Amino acid sequence: MSPLCQCCGDTVRQLKQQVSVMRREIKNLRQMLDSATRANRKHMLSLQSALSKIGVSEKKDIQAPSPSSSSPSATLEQGSIQTVPIGYITSCFSAKNGTPRQPTVCGPSRAKLRIQHSVFNNPEHALVGLEQYSHVWVIFLFHKNGHLSYKAKVKPPRLNGQRVGVYSTRSPHRPNALGLTLAKLDGIVGDTVHLSGIDMIAGTPVLDIKPFIPDYDSPKTRTCMDLADCDTNKTETVSVESNISNICNDFDPPSNSRDKTTCFDNWECQLPQDGSEVENPLINPPDLLTNSAVPEDIHSALQEVKVYVKQLEMQQSHSQALDSPLSKALALSADRPSFGEEVYSTIAGWIREPPVGRLEVRFTPHAERELAGFLPATQPEHTESVRPRFKFLRSHTEAVAAVTGVLSADPRSVYRRTRCTDRLFFFTLDTADITCWFGQDFAEVVQVKPVDI
CATH class of the missing domain: 1.20.5 (Single alpha-helices involved in coiled-coils or other helix-helix interfaces)
Structure with missing residues (x-):
């Protein structure tokens, strides 16, 4: 060419x-x-x-489609619903910047949810019984996503810019911008639910709240309970059968009495054949201990056996409490179906491998004095006081813990962490505007001032 x-x-x-x-x-x-x-x-x-x-x-x-175009039941069957917020969050976080990415990161973070009267005529009636739980699931909308676009792959902060499928993350940018938070239930006052350990900003629309039940929501708890029930039933059955055989072997009846098999006919016939609940016959034998025809030496021997069985069962229950769920699952796997595999539930490795370790949080002397100048939310208001006041944080110690919780988890985005390392970072907590900067393995608060209202 x-x-x-x-x-x-x-x-x-x-x-x-x-x-x-x-x-x-x-x-x-x-x-x-x-x-x-x-x-x-x-x-x-x-x-x-x-x-x-x-x-x-x-x-x-x-809005489309029109409600009159199809019946509500047909709409539900097609998977199309019109959500109605049951209330809106009043939170100590007013903006996305600095808000924890996950719940429980900042324990002192508090919020209130007031049930709207447009949903229930008596909102407080809908909360009756909820006070019996310590934690609740909160289902809400990511209403501050900005534009409504979403992608099949996202860049979680912990992956430092690497992409992964959106459904393997908790990214707020998803086809249906639904959020799920496990919050601590601090109390209920009338139609208002008080929460803590939250990761929601003020104004968040809440669609539903559900009680957290470890028996159902935690695989490990479910497995332990299932194994405990199985062990209890199995131990009772084994102890009854083994102790009965031991008594028959040790008991040498007189020549004019019945043989060993017929000796306990009346006893064994009272045991259910289907393995259902049974009262331990060795603790409360039905007829042998009260039957006047039983010889006195047999009566005393059975009394000794009764005491021995009680001690044995106490030892067994104590040893079961010390056994690990893993050993129980292995011992029972051949006898009955179990949920032992749920103990080995796994998560993505990058979840527990953050790009930045837990940061040390420092306060400059000036920032400490400014933070100490805020009045706690629990202190009675005085009209003559000109000091700023928190709305949610109840003490200076709690305020320090809240700031430490937010910053120790490094709330910066990947872009800020890699491209803007020399810039100040700002976020709002309750009624305080906080200014800080990040160094190598630490974050330092340099200014705390009241929010400009």
């Missing part, structure tokens, strides 16, 4: 430059189209919100 002449080479270079320019232009057009789409969606949402506030009936024309 002959080499290209100089004229042809110039032409090829010009064409390549033009193709490169066209690609950049196409990319810019796509970005402009995406921006216009997001802006249009944002304007539509703001319009719907404005119409809902003034109660204009034309709102029904904006």
